[in-house]
Amino acid sequence: TQLLEQSPQFLSIQEGENLTVYCNSSSVFSSLQWYRQEPGEGPVLLVTVVTGGEVKKLKRLTFQFGDARKDSSLHITAAQPGDTGLYLCAGARGYGGSQGNLIFGKGTKLSVKP
């Protein structure tokens, strides 16, 4: 059973389009992180959200944590080829020591064509 369901799995769009990636669970998370990973490299942290209903913006990327802290979304405005990569959501359950065990979604592979 996958604790964190990410959708869609694959997304191929044209430069300039908008997109949204979803991360859903039936479990409550104390915090949720979004990463982007390039082939053969480790995930790079984009943002951490901790409060239900929280919205964070990073240039053209908008992250939202659900009110119940069970789901999150990543919205990209006017996508660019440089946004291409694997987007991963990861949730932490519990606090303190338990947060070292991140539960990852399977990822969304985004391809932005020029």
Place this chain on the structure above:
Amino acid sequence: KAGVTQTPRYLIKTRGQQVTLSCSPISGHRSVSWYQQTPGQGLQFLFEYFSETQRNKGNFPGRFSGRQFSNSRSEMNVSTLELGDSALYLCASRIGLGYNEQFFGPGTRLTVL
């Protein structure tokens, strides 16, 4: 500030052998977690070390073990390698147990033949 470093970056072993992977966390970070990434299962948590003690453990067999040294550097060992152990092994560090942000290294690509 240097990021998380992992050595070696690539490794090829044969079934039955054992392997040791190394991870140096970001300076000042005292917690190190290890993850296995495969195309089928995605990223899965192996274990976390803090102050030279294992704090959390994932659902992996006892062939997977680790340790942490007093300078926070960590090693991961896999004994009696199986073909299914081929994966990207990622190390992540965080400042301490009260901090939720983890920063990943580039990974070690292990291929078992």
